[in-house]
Amino acid sequence: MRFILYFILSFTLLWSKEPISPLETIPYNEQKAQLGKELFSDPIVSQDNTVSCATCHLLSSGGDNDIVFSFGIKGQMGSMNAPTVFNSALNFKQFWDGRAKDLADQAHQVIENPVEMGDNIYDIVKRLRKDKHYPKKFHDIYQEEIAKEHLIEVLVEFERSLITLDAPFDLYLKGESNAISQEAKRGYELFKSKGCILCHNGRNIGGNLFNRFGIHEANNHSKSLGRYEVTKKEEDKYVFKVPSLRNIELTAPYMHDGRVTSLEDAVKIMTDYQLGREMKQEDIDAIVEFLKSLTGKLPQILR
Ligand code: HEC
Ligand code: HEC
Structure with a gap:
């Protein structure tokens, strides 16, 4: 019916x-997007420092990868084909089954997914705070200590810039x-x-x-x-x-x-x-x- x-x-x-x-392009903050771009390709966001978002979403070709299922940390294989991140900001929900309501929700879920990046987001924040150059970059934007909301926000701003x-x-x-x-x-x-x-x-x-x-x-x-x-x-x-x-x-x-x-x-x-x-x-x-x-x-x- x-x-x-x-x-x-x-x-x-x-x-x-x-x-x-x-x-048409959608509005985004250039400074945040640039930092998000850097983090998108940095394995610092995964538990064992081996996988970045760009491992599965190649930015030079289509924003996805050319394999059926992707490999996350410790060589574990997922069970869904990776969609492109290009223009994903325009989707009404994220993931094939729509389980994430928006990009921020999506980023949170993928970072904590045991097969994909496998980390607790607070542990990544701790790692970022100890890193040589991220504390300054985040501070330039937010004027405070790195928080999980900042990490998510810069990734989302980067994704908003990916309109083809x-x-x-x-x-x-x-x-x-x-x-x-x-x-x-x-x-x-x-x-x-x-x-x-x-x-x-x-x-x-x-x-x-x-x-x-x-x-x-x-x-x-x-x-x-x-x-x-x-x-x-x-x-x-x-x-x-x-x-x-x-x-x-x-x-x-x-x-x-x-x-x-x-x-x-x-x-x-x-x-x-x-x-x-x-x-x-x-x-x-x-x-x-x-x-x-x-x-x-x-x-x-x-x-
Ligand atoms: C009734 C809704 C519906 C109609 C009509 C429809 N599609 Fe789709 N299309 C879907 C859904 C749902 C999927 C995702 C299928 C899946 O779960 O893998 C899809 C997937 C696709 C894909 C693969 C996309 C990808 O990223 O993997 C292509 C290409 C496509 N459709 C083209 C077409 C074309 C061409 C037509 C007309 C001949 C068509 N679709 C008609 C709903 C529809
Ligand atoms: C191990 C491979 C892998 C990694 C690493 C990965 N992704 Fe994905 N991504 C996928 C797969 C597979 C899906 C589809 C999952 C599903 O729908 O169940 C997906 C879905 C998405 C979607 C939803 C797109 C849509 O059309 O629904 C976005 C946005 C996205 N990823 C962004 C990211 C970001 C940002 C990161 C880094 C924080 C990241 N991904 C890390 C494999 C990966």
Whole structure:
């Protein structure tokens, strides 16, 4: 019932205006973001000084890594595919199952996750206070001794700076009609007419709602029960945050469990599982071409 209502609502809402809008920068504090950038790549934030955020979220290529599951401290393997940190500030919730309400909550959880970074955040704060150069850097910003809120805040400010502007598709939306190919334009029309847009929409082309993975075809080889793990409600089994499709060409493998490596296969899964329809190969190719036009520029702070 919830899904039917949601579909009717989406139809009326989405067809009234362009369902995707170009990315714009969001405000962030430059000094905090610069310090967050440094900490993002510093293993000082993990229990045994071996893993940094950048171990799993490579900033030079897509903001994720190219493996199915990531390795955290002591070589332990996680069970979910790492999503990109690029544009993650625009997501309505964080993580595949939405268990973190925002980026601050997310950062807190990952630092204390026994498989990923495995530390008590207070121990990291103690380490930072004893470090040679961090106390001064934090003091310059906060004028007081380092606290956990400061650590979280600088990481979040850095993440807010990671917006990838000027993807060819955004330039097209802004009126540059030659910014994308004819094939990509056809792909966008199909993306709308076949129904992908119902779930992947808004400025992040996803990241703004939950939906079931496996609507038309049972998704029975998923280990994670998705949103159910958070709410324990039967109707939330296999429900996940709809992922953003920005920079999707750079973020293989795909799906919460990294089950496929090519974009073409990802689109095929979507047509079978989510739309329950066959799609001609040439239409799949056009949609892939459209998806490739969603790759934006590396954020200014990283250049
Ligand atoms: C060991 C690998 C690993 C490390 C280290 C790591 N992450 Fe992640 N990150 C992941 C995985 C895997 C997920 C998805 C987990 C899930 O959804 O259950 C994730 C999810 C996220 C998300 C949510 C994105 C979204 O779209 O939901 C953000 C933001 C993020 N990480 C930022 C960070 C920051 C900041 C750090 C450092 C403090 C960090 N990560 C350290 C692997 C890692
Ligand atoms: C009913 C909602 C819905 C529809 C319709 C839908 N998707 Fe998805 N899409 C999702 C969800 C949910 C996921 C995450 C699946 C998972 O749990 O791994 C996803 C994942 C993806 C991914 C992988 C993203 C990543 O980072 O791993 C791609 C690519 C994708 N969709 C493209 C499409 C295309 C193209 C269409 C149309 C043919 C489409 N989707 C239709 C909900 C939808």
